[in-house]
Amino acid sequence: MSEKKRILLVDDEPDFSMVVQAYLEKEGFATELAYNGLEGYEKVKANPPDAIILDVMMPEMDGYQLCAKLKKEPAYAEIPIILLTSVADHVTSTRYSHYDGMSMEADDYLPKPASAEDITASVKRLLGQ
Template identity: 50%
Template sequence: MTTKRILVVDDDPDFVSVVQNKLEKLNCSVDVAYDGVEGWDRVNANLPDIIVLDVMMPVKDGFQMCKELKADSRTADIPVVMLTAVADHIADTSYTQYDAMSMEAEDYIPKGPDCTDQVVKSVREFLEI
């Protein structure tokens, strides 16, 4: 059985560290990036089996990266699990609920205290591990 590759793209280093540690316990290879541009660099260097992608990030946000992933024939079939605190920040950002609903991501997980367990559960289901 080949090792599954997971890319985690989020601008919060502490959150990334926690998610990375939990996913590595599944015997997966976990790569990380801290914005959408760096995320694309990681995707192009080595295609992942699944991407865990935060919405609100600097440089290139998760919505834009997800749109680009789904528009590219090389990456369109890679499952994307979106992490979003957008519902809590709509009033003070340019993000809208329509933006979230228009994404072609396979799963949406609200960011919160217990969301890392939900991320692991979603990744396990999509990768069938």
Template identity: 60%
Template sequence: MSMDKRILVVDDEPDVVALIEGRLKKEKYQVDVAYNGVEAIKKVEECIPDCIVLDVMMPEKDGYAVCAELKKNPRYEEIPIVMLTAVADHVSSTRYSHYDGMSMEADDYIPKGPDSTEQIVQSIRELLA
């Protein structure tokens, strides 16, 4: 089933992208990648993915801006978005928080960590079921 599902992975850290991409390919997903929010929007316009894994903190256009833009567009509003961030839930000195991610209509919000790739795979499975 996963072989016909396309996932867009968006993160400005190439190592993170490679790690997630490799894990998703193991699950037989087709994977596209983007390294910033502007590139992500272009990729979505070129080929609508079945799900997006979207980092919060990126240059040019952050994940919240990308999520908001996609969710406001009737053509893309149904694409499940899994927000991914290194910002801890309890950090109040930043504008990036779990609450902000969920209020942006993201479908899931996963902190980056040692087991985040497994959480991402599980989230995608559930969102695409």
């Protein structure tokens, strides 16, 4: 049997993270959690995952900052990244707008509340499963 694909979920909402983690693990993925962008970056450096799910609005380093940082580093640039945000699609007056998310080099962008099923489907698609 092949080794499980590892997913890093970076989100500052523990309840949401645990629900998504449980669903990903039920679908056969190994998961690791981080609760802010800085912690997420340290975990990527320590053991690069196969894919990353990033909340946008987080303390320490937000999802946009972490996404940009990882995509600029050759060792991590090819890791698929899914951005999650609760910012409304029509909001354009903040740096957390849908437009800003779409302009990042993320591989997918899902609005919250994204279901665990939608997130898992995106992960599977990005990993060719």
